[in-house]
Amino acid sequence: MYPTSGMAQTAPDVDHWYTSGTFLTIAGIVVAAIMGVGAIVATYxxxxxxxxxxxxxxxxxxMVHIASKTLGIKVLQxxxxxxNPHLVTVNVSNRGRRDIPRSSFDGPITLDVGVEIVGQLNASSSGTSGVEPMPEVAISGTALVMQPSLIKRKQTLSYSLLVDGKPTWQPKCAIVDVEVDTESSGLDDMRGSINRIVIFLGLLIALSGLLLAAASWRYY
Incomplete structure (x- = not known):
């Protein structure tokens, strides 16, 4: 039997691998994993x-409670x-990934506590493996003024002060190419906790995506 003349032959449908449902599922999982890793990097x-x-x-x-005044306890200079004597510690901390050189400063760091500073009680440096030199500081009215100095990565400089009045934090710093944060330590720690949660969730999404992609590819 001969084919009928004039009738066109229809090519059979071909399923391409890149249009299959399994491939599209794997691709979606991989994209989700990449996005999870991207979120981790951006957050970090x-x-x-x-x-x-x-x-x-x-x-x-x-330093003086209401009951102390009844007992006749006084703080004298x-x-x-x-x-209204108070104790307060002012801190300068390098939370970045690099040292902050002296050349980055356009002037001194002014650690203004808003009330008269009676005296400096203590000074310390922490967070580094070696013993780092302390910057030059001086009391100027309501502020402790720190001269420009190298601040090492992870280094924290702390100064304990005796003041007369309840401190109000008003720091000033002129510096180039450095992000300056003047929030309280508690708020900074809270932000750090939120960032760690985001990083953990990103890792969880990325790992889940990679595991699902590997399992799907095995049965593809």
Whole structure:
């Protein structure tokens, strides 16, 4: 039997591998995994810029309770009584991924606590493996003024002060190419916790995506 003349032959449908449902599922999983990794990288870089300076106060405490006045307890500076003595620690911390050189500063760091500073009680440096030189500092009215100096990666400089009045944090810093954060330490720690949660979720999404992709490819 001969084919009928004039009738066109229809080519059979061909299923391409890249249009199959399995491939599209795997591709979607891989894209989700890549997006998860991207979220991790973006969050980490946002939380840990190359250079970041954190200025904050901590350990604010009144030295004279109402009951102390009833008992006749006083805090004196020489022969002069302090009306509202407080202890406060001011901190300068390098939270970035690189050292902050002296050349980055356009002027001193002014750690203004808003009330008269009676005296500096202590100074310390932490966070580095070696012993780092302390920057030159001086008291100027309501502020501790720190001269420009190298601040190493992870280094925190802390100064304990005796002040007369309840401190109000008003720091100032002129610096180039460095992110400056003047929030309290508690808020900074909270932001760090949120960033760690985002990173964990991104890792979980990326790992789940890769495992699903591997399982789907095995049965493809």
């Amino acid at each position: 870089r946002s939380a840990n810029p190359r250079r970041r300076l954190h200025l904050y106060q901590s350990g604010v405490a009144s 020489g022969d002069q009584e302090l009306q």
